[in-house]
Amino acid sequence: MGETTRVGPSPTAVRFCVRRNRSAMLVSLIMLLNILSMPMKAYLSEFLPWQTVPALPDAFANYSSFSNATLAYQQAHYTPWTLPNGSKYFDDAAMDVQVLRATLNLTNHEPIRSRADCLASFVLGLPGLIYYTPVQLDLVCALAADADVNASSWDKVGACYVDKFCTIVIGHSCVWLSAGDAVHGGELSPHVVTITYTFTGTRLSQWLWWKLGFRTVLTIFVAWRLWQQYYAHCQRLQECLAVRGHCANLSPTEWRYELVLGDPTAIILMDPSVACAFVVDIWISTNSVGIAVLRASQNGDLYVMFVTFVYLSRTVWFAYCALCVAAYCLKKWKIEHAFTEVDPTLVAVGVAIYGPLVSWLSGNVGFLALLYQWTFTLLVPSSLLGQENELGPGCAMYTLLIACLPLAYGFAIPALRHRFCKHRSKTPNYASPFYNSIKNRTIFGLLAPFRPSADVYPVEATKRILERGGAIYSLFATNSRYKNCPTISLRSADCFLLCYHNESLVSKIRLSLLCSLDCNAATPELAPARAYLSESFPGIAPTIVSPVFAPFGAFENATLSAYMTAYSDVSALGYQYDQTSSIYVLRRTLDMSATPTALRCVTDFALGLPGLIYYTGAQLNFLCAFLASDIRRAYVNHGACHVDRSCALDIGYSCIWLSQRKEDPPDVYVLSYAYTATRWNDWLWIKLVYRIGITGLIAQRLYSGYFKHVRDLETILRSHGHCLGLDAHTWRYELVLGDPTAIVLMDGWVAFALVVDTWLSTNTIGVAILLAAQADDLWVMALSLVYLSRTVWFAYFALCAVAHALKKWRCEHAFCEVDPTLVAIAVAIYGPLLSQLSVFVEWLVRLYHWLFVAFVPNDAKAHENELGPGCAMYTLMVASLPLLYGLAQPPWARHRTRWRHKVAPAVLQDYASPLYNSIKSRLLVRFLSTLQAPAPRAEGGSVYALFAANSRYKNCPTISLRSADCFLLCYHNEALVSKMRLSLLGSLDRNLGDPTLAVRIASVVATSNMNELVLHPGQPPTIRRPWIPSPWCI
Structure with missing residues (x-):
């Protein structure tokens, strides 16, 4: 049996230029992030599950014991x-x-x-x-x-x-x-x-974990619904336009399109399951909502009040859920005309004002205060009055107070309009982008294609720019029974298609989602609307061709034929991306008029050709035969293909072929290279979930390894100052936080997880290397370089592995710790340079070719690549950069120190100085006058003096943790009297297993509220512990 491979590409190839309006896309993504962040906004006022949980109160025999003991405790504290x-x-x-x-x-x-x-x-x-x-x-x-x-x-x-x-x-x-x-x-x-x-x-710690899990699932569910119900349709619309245009029989060289996305917020608001989930999410934190109401009623701390208002903005979901329920009732009883749909933006603004106002009024208006107190004691037994409150009825009332705001508006407007507006108003232009929500009207007013112009006419006009679409809103105005959601306006979700003919804007088309229409299939007199609206949106869903499998020869012939047919227009040389079929095309002009046939194929001819490092033997043979041939025109419309695999899994296939343009001289040819990347939606979902997990892991490590300690430090300073016995009225502090990046970089599990994440997308890395080596599309090249910057984790993981080896073999002195910022900068330069060199340096090209076929069976080497070994080499080449520096620096530093001592006396390093830091932190210090000022001299940094004396004390000997240090500025009577450098004790290896180096706890208590590392000449150092436990060291 011959080898079977999937034939491609798809016949639905990109012909029309379609791009998305970047400004509208940015706004749409901001709205998306706003919705997705809604569950996590809770943590503006709530505690995360890994934060320290206070001890549960003691059990009391009766209410009197509880009240007396608790009151005495609170009054004392x-x-x-x-x-x-x-x-x-x-x-x-x-x-x-x-x-x-x-x-x-x-x-x-x-x-x-x-x-x-x-x-x-x-x-x-x-x-x-x-x-x-x-x-x-x-x-x-x-x-x-x-x-x-x-x-x-x-x-x-x-x-x-x-x-x-x-x-x-x-x-x-x-x-x-x-x-x-x-x-x-x-x-x-x-x-x-x-x-x-x-x-x-x-x-309760377990309950906090359950809430975090619920909110994470809710966030993923909302993201999935938004993709399924909005962005997937936008993607298919763009693909359809790229293949067919907006009408039949259009020339792709004369027409291009710009797609302006809408705001998907309303799509998710009309989903009752999402709205109910958000309401549940709010009330599973009843105590936090109660605290927020308390905070909103005070004005002693304006920052806390502002954060509370943001937290209470989540109660807008009470209103949205009420609108969903009202929509169901209106549809059930067929009275859609009794309600005027509301603008979701105005609902959010209204609740943002009305919610805090209700909270304030509840404590300052007599009947409201009494009403709340009555609801809180309504379900309390008479024998327990005064001993407890049952907040359930009050919470239900608060929910109804918020929910009634849009409902009152929606029901009142039709009645008022019927009473006071007897005459028929002017029919609006439903196709206009300004027939929209207030937020979208504001945004469209800032976009150049939508600014008011005298050249805009309705569809019946014959002049210049035509506005089309919006027929669905005309239908709604005629009969509100057609509204799928009669309470929430979906106009903001509409997309606008700008059609350019010969670079002139000739038409604006408003596109509405069919999901906003109720086809009334159960109502025979209304059913024809389905056919009417279907005819307005022809050919939305592209044709799906079933995959065909054949031996490799048939695959090669079919794929070359499909490529050459789909990408026959070589008038625009350079880079092209077919998003529909996931195909990348690069072209290069070959002027063979002065190219002799006796050249060395790879050395003198092939270097620099697009995709060269991925060529198999068959493709190189095809090029070399073309070079050596006396009849080169015989190779036109011919080529060769191969399949790319990574760890035996198909990740794509590519072809090269030769063609000629009619206007070129007979000895000028065009070499095209096309790569099709395979995509599996299930695999994409798995990668997304994996990356969300990594993001959560990094956030947890950052909090537990750094920000938790910062919060504890702030608590100590607020309660006790930096030393015991200080007057709180005369002392104040300013805490300058460090950069916690290094804390995560020294975590081997995080680094390993991110290396795995990088190689889960082997084909994307390969494409990025391919696009980084081309210069036809500078924007694409820049994006590829940014993507390749993720390979810095190869270097960070190598540093973690080497750190483990150095600690195990006790040779920390053999390595000079590196600055993480410089590593990132170096890899950002070295990685793209490596990509460029892999195309233009012959020995690198041959090395890649050898690696890509090293594990391929002999009978398949001509048409198959196994990228695994090449990926491993690329990883090692990137990882070697900081390792070479770290291993070479110590001998070079010793040589340089000996030379300097001969020239000038040694200068003692000031380890407490803010400038003894990473390059990024040193630059930031330049903007902080208090840290940069020479007086008063900073204290601290003793841990670095210890590292300089003996590198065995470094917990991580490869990555510098200096940038994570905090600086404490101490003011007495508003005068800066002290600067203290605080380092985390986690950066210190106490060497408790080695008696000659062990850092013991001193019997003397620290004079400050931080640990104090004391160095003893000729003896191991000791740590003086403070009365209050602290992870920070001076």
């Missing part, structure tokens, strides 16, 4: 001395406690005897008001009824209660009074009291 002066809001992230305070000046207070008057005026605006139980309201109203307030008699009076959601405990709250102004401090006044409200959320 949140005092005027532990909270920032003047702060009405404080977030204790370590214990997950929200603290809100307000000062009540009752100097000229008139007693309020009536409870109704108290609830209507005195309590309004108090922190956490809507969550008060009757016990807290009684306490505050008793204070309001006191005719002569004595602050000391109300000091530390209060109570605590439990917050539940659907009977599940989600936290507990406390309210108490304190004598004097605890917010601003000062002398104790007998008529001034401070009311403090605290909420402590319950955080």
Whole structure:
């Protein structure tokens, strides 16, 4: 049996030039990212599962024990001395406690005897008001009824209660009074009291992991639905235009197209399963929503209030879900005309204003506060009133308050229009891009092809630019029963096709998705609409040709014939990409008029030809025979093909052939090289999921290895300063974060995963190398160079492997650690240079040819490549760059040091200096005047002094971690008095297995709140631990 191979390419080859409008594409992708990021916006205010979880509260025998113990604990921890002066809001992230305070000046207070008057005026605006139980309201109203307030008699009076959601405990709250102004401090006044409200959320680690998993799945589901319901249709539309144009019998040399994508947001909003999933996502974090409502009602911390408003913007999904439910009801009862579809952008803007406003009004308007308090105690047994709240009914009311906003608008407009607009308004131009959502009207106004012009006419006109399309909206205006979703406007999802004839814009066509139409198949009198609209969009789905299998000879003949037919137009030399069939075509002109037949084929003729390193023996023989022939025209419209495999898997096939142009002299030929990359959708999905997993792994490693430590450092500084016994009112700090990149680079698992990720797309790497070596399309070449920059992970993985070997064999001194930034820059230059050299240097070409057939059976070497060995060599060539530097630098440095000592005395290195850093960080320091200033001199960097003395102490001897260091600027009475370089202890190998080098813990406690590395001449160093555990070292 002969070898069987798939015949290609597809007969549906690209003929028309179709490009996407870049500005509209960018806006569309921004809208896509906005939707995809919606589940993860929760983590603006919520905790990630790997963050430290506070200890669960102790179990108490009864409510009195719980309330007394919890109240005493809260009052001891949140005092005027532990909270920032003047702060009405404080977030204790370590214990997950929200603290809100307000000062009540009752100097000229008139007693309020009536409870109704108290609830209507005195309590309004108090922190956490809507969550008060009757016990807290009684306490505050008793204070309001006191005719002569004595602050000391109300000091530390209060109570605590439990917050539940659907009977599940989600936290507990406390309210108490304190004598004097605890917010601003000062002398104790007998008529001034401070009311403090605290909420402590319950955080369960397993539940946080479940929520993260749910949100990750929801994000992937939304991405899949958007691709399936919108972007896949856009892709097929572009492919159809490229093959057939917008009408039949058009010349591809005279017509070109520009496709302006719309905003896919509305497509996903009308999906009830997505809307319900988002509503569930919001209410599985009830305590976080409650905290957000608290934060939105305070103005002591404007940044926190802003972040809270962004978090509460997620509640727009209450409105979208309500619109989906209303759409179902309207369709079921056939009353679509009773509702005016709403603009999703205006809904989002409305909820962004209305939601925080509702949160603020709920604590400042009497009936709303009482309504919330009533709903929170509605399902609480009378015996437990004052001891707990059940938030379920209140959350349902909050959902309805948000959801009613677009519903009220949608139902009110038809009624108002019917009452006040008796005359028939002017029919809008449905084909116009400005018959759209407010967001899209604004965007189209900025795009040159859509700016107002006198040259635009409706379809009936015969002058210049014609606007066509929008018939579906004319149908909706005639009868709203045709709307598939009568509540949400889908106009923003429309695409616009700009048709250019001989480089002149002659037509703008509005294209709407058929999914917005209800064909009313169950209603016979409306069914003909299906045929009418089908005729308006002919030939949308391209023909799919079943694959044919044949022996290689038949494959070669069929493929060459298909290539030469599809790409017969060689008037435009250079690079061409057929996106429909995934084919890359490169061409080169060969002037053979002065080329003798006796040249050395590869050395003098073939070098520099497109795709040369991938040529098999048969293709080289074809070229060499053409060169040596006296009748070269006999080789026109002939060529040779081969199949590319990677680890025995087919990844593509390519051909070369010769042709001639009519206008060229008889001795000028065109060599074409075409490569078809195989694509499997299942494999693409697997790669996408794998890459999402890698992204999550990197984010987790960055957080656990760096940002978690930064957050702990900030907590220590806020609570205790950089040393013990400092006055919080006179000291402040500025923390300059470092670059955490090196933390990830030294992680062998991450580096290995990214190397695997790179070689999962062997054919794409091969194409990138191919396109990086051409100069006909500079934009494509630039994109290929950016893509090839991913191969820097070959170098990083090699550095991780060498680091392991150096540590194992205890020869850390033999390697000089490298700057990760310089490695990336070097690979960005070296990789493309390697690609260029592989085409123009003969020994490299022959080496690749030998490697690509090294594991191919002899009978298949003429028409098959096995790329595995070549990929391995390319990996080693990229990986060798930093290794050669690191191994060569130590002997060179010793030689240079000896020469310098003969010329000038040695200069001691300042390891604490911010300029003792990576090249990228040194450049950034130039823009920070406080770090660049010579005074005061920085402290720290002792870990690098230890590394210089003995490289055995390096945890990673190949990658420099200096860029990850933080710098702490200490201000006393607004004067900069100290700069401290803080390094992670993780960069230090304590060598506990070697008694002569082991870094022990000193018996002396550190003088600061960071670890202190103390160097002892002739002895191993020691570490002084602080009272508060810290991963940072001075």
